[in-house]
Amino acid sequence: TYHKESYEMLHPTGPKHNYTYHTEAMDRAMEGGIDDVGIGVLFGLERYRYELTGLLMHAEHLEAAYGVGPHTISVPRIRHADDIDAESFSNGIDDETFAKIVACIRIAVPYTGMIISTRESQACREKVLKLGVSQISGGSRTSVGGYDKLELEDHKSEQFDVSDKRSLDEIVHWLMEMGHVPSFCTACYREGRTGDRFMMLLKSGQIINCCHPNALITLKEYLMDYASEETRALGEKMIEKELDKVTNPRVKERAAQNLLDINEGKRDFRF
Template structure:
């Protein structure tokens, strides 16, 4: 049996099954040890003051103890600490994005995904470049600046060249003041050479969800297709980073396996990337299984109640303080409202998970990857975020200024990223308010910008941001710090 080794290139060693089981046993043994829980929380409070070593990050075992602890006071302290750590690293900003589904052709047999090859009920569709251009225009006209490109795995219908051409089309599409400035990519595990080509295409973050880290469960849920290879899939982020893609995103589809197993393994994956590359995950996504064509979430008996889901998000924030935590429109408005207070820093808005969905006047359901719980428009989401005390951001400045990978982490872990992200959030929100917002959202947004600008501590940055904001009011665009 493989031994646990955080720096190993082999999946069975850096996500070691026995280490996960030992961690869960340790957590159960110590979950009622309130003194130990308080010591772990005290260690985590070191992250309230960002430092280049990102403070005293908790190990997967320590975080698992907190997850298992049922003491109400400890749980209240976890929630409060998560809020404070998120504020220390990211302030009150929430970055907005949208998924763009290019194709639902797929050769894999994943039992939890409606795109699986044996599903004969779902219409198969692949966007042409003209259709992709139309989708990009529709998203720009909503106000989006950042996309996550999605496609099923199908070497015939969705080869790498199709993905690369689609990225070029998206970046090359302009309408009025609109532009997609960052294209993140969520496609199947591929080769190091393919990752180099994606890097050359100037993608933002490469995102790949593990689905489940439990190898036996993984192989059960992926009976056929290239994705059935657990090691190839799990080691994909290593190949991407070796190829020069220095911003990668992790994720688990919660509900496929017990959440305590997934939580420990997810943190082990983050620890592995940090140990090997000196750069942990740029983002961590926390989706839950949702209904879809030919998919009934009830067939998976590992669902997470909302309260535990919120605790899990809070502990991801505490254990991996520098990462961006993403919650999509899979979750309802109520759930998103709760987790936004516990560490989430990125959400999707106005999302459609169908192929070609943004150009349709009514939301199509026949090619959706999953049911969208939060079906509000982007403008409604922006107004809601401000009402909740958050600062909506469409910023893509770090990616475009070369602050990625270890350079981003240098600023983020030291707390300096706020010097860039806060004024950039104000600038990009001002663009949205000027070009796309409803009158009510625009009024509230400019009031918020004036308030936040006055609170900016650095006088020179405040003056420069004020200058950019005035120029935006009279039609200029695309400023950044």
């Protein structure tokens, strides 16, 4: 396959890497009818220059072979877990190198959503948000059944240690304080805007007519149903300000009506 040749060029003497198997499996999935995929690397297992190059070549391959690049790219780093010492991995990368990786991905794949998890600290996440990260988790638990009940200290099953332990409400408030609009939108998947349909909207810039109003109405739902009073007050001000930025008159009118309807108890609007 394309990536086998790329791998041999980049790493001619080493064993076949897991990333090669990953791309082959994704090719089979795309050929089988799955039109929308996300990719990523767990940085720290292999040399980061190789991993980053392979990641970008994979994105290039998906566009060349299927006309659809990755919907998202994840950038996790190896982290401590109950039976894993992250310091024992010689290919670990520091925060500065990690930030450069994020910036390079954003430049090379400008249309993709870039995901960063609670593996990273608040300081690290704040830095890379300015460099291209567009999706961020909050209030995460990585153990089996972790969202149902907390685990006892002597019986842990976490996949990895969480660095950013703030609640979802704290994360939402923090994002808005920095001027970001938190969005809980899943409209594209639910409306079938995947694959080449999604890429067309992205690359033409028309996605703004979906993403911006969807961010506002899903944020409004969160504020009404889950947010603290302080977060709600900050969010209402942001929504009012952001609604004025919607340039399409029809989109603005419909979004404004949706926001009023949410106040009346109605839910689940989307563009």
